Amino acid sequence: MRFIHTADWHLGRIFHGVHLTDDQAYILEQFIKLVEDVKPDAVLIAGDIYDRSVPPHEAVQLLDEVLYRIIMDCRVPVLIIAGNHDSSQRLGFGHRLLARQGLYITGQPDTAFAPVIIEDAHGPVYFCPVPYADPPVVRELLGLQDVQEHDRAMAALIGRWTSRVPPGARKVALAHAFVAGGEGSESERPLSIGGTDKVSAAHFQNFNYAALGHLHKSQSAGGEHIRYAGSLMKYSFSEAAHKKSVTLVEMDAAGDIRWEPFPLCPRRDVRCWDGYLSDLLAGPPDGAGKEDYIMVTLRDSGAILDVIGKLREVYPHVLHIERPYLTSGGDLRGPGGDHRRLSEMDLFSSFFRQVAGEELSPEQQKALAETVEHIYRQDGPVDQVAEAFRRDKGVRL
Structure with a gap:
């Protein structure tokens, strides 16, 4: 039988x-x-x-x-x-x-x-x-x-x-x-x-x-x-x-x-790839797997515009992306104080610590301060914007 x-x-x-x-x-x-x-x-x-x-x-x-x-x-x-x-x-x-x-x-x-x-x-x-x-x-x-x-x-x-x-x-x-x-x-x-x-x-x-x-x-x-x-x-x-x-x-x-x-040999295999965006965009060494169904674990720490769009230019069937760097902070936590009385720097530092699991470096703090100041200058004089924000939100600047 x-x-x-x-x-x-x-x-x-x-x-x-x-x-x-x-x-x-x-x-x-x-x-x-x-x-x-x-x-x-x-x-x-x-x-x-x-x-x-x-x-x-x-x-x-x-x-x-x-x-x-x-x-x-x-x-x-x-x-x-x-x-x-x-x-x-x-x-x-x-x-x-x-x-x-x-x-x-x-x-x-x-x-x-x-x-x-x-x-x-x-x-x-x-x-x-x-x-x-x-x-x-x-x-x-x-x-x-x-x-x-x-x-x-x-x-x-x-x-x-x-x-x-x-x-x-x-x-x-x-x-x-x-x-x-x-x-x-x-x-x-x-x-x-x-x-x-x-x-x-x-x-x-x-x-x-x-x-x-x-x-x-x-x-x-x-x-x-x-x-x-x-x-x-x-x-x-x-x-x-x-x-x-x-x-x-x-x-x-x-x-x-x-x-x-x-x-049995599928039309498209299922693959899990792990690495940095620049390396992944260079393609696999043997050229195999580009047409498969792919999940990418991306190790880059910075902000990337249209990640899936960039990856799909090389791998048209990328279906899922994970970014451990953005979720490594563990359980959700509050900002460590009354958010209405925290500055933009304090609020963002708390957010960054939660999602990245580490403190802002001095260089990152400087870049954040320059970015916030630039935004305020686009909207009007810094002192006027700050005063309006303080009155409306009760935030100490």
């Missing part, structure tokens, strides 16, 4: 204002080519097919095209479960009709708990699809009042599905969950607010393989046979160092598995 494990496509994703549908179509073309070359017995997609419960029509069209080519052209069945980003009811529409064509969608658990059975040369393999479901949904479905957290809900669901599998049979779990010990990233939406959203890896130990979704980094969780394939693409700058791939799994007659990652 050979199958491809993938997850977290997030079709319709918007990344820092950029619609990624074209990028997703580009990488899914490679995925279809891999299916054509490998000719697996099945494709497993472990949840978060869409990025939101009501996806844009471009995302729906893209999924329709990809599934048609895999199922009808490649003649490979596809198993899909809903993730926490998906609408289980919308995703599961028509699932009984679609199953006749080889598309097995489990949007939400039901009382049937019927595994999907796929045969190979050694007999049947039982696939147990466990879509994402909040504990109250599981509690109502199973009538178990002690199901209050995700771990207990997962235990109850796994128990019902495995009870439908003959003893000793080869079985594969397909689940969307946060398994304890897994490493998350910034782009994953929490499964629970105010409670624990993690489940134990022990629930999946008796499966020959557990195809997991939710965490965006490709990794094992509690055992080499319990794996996250990772997301289709990098969906946050915290994932810049990730190696995105899909996982090809081979299972022998005894149920022993071995897996191999197949990397």
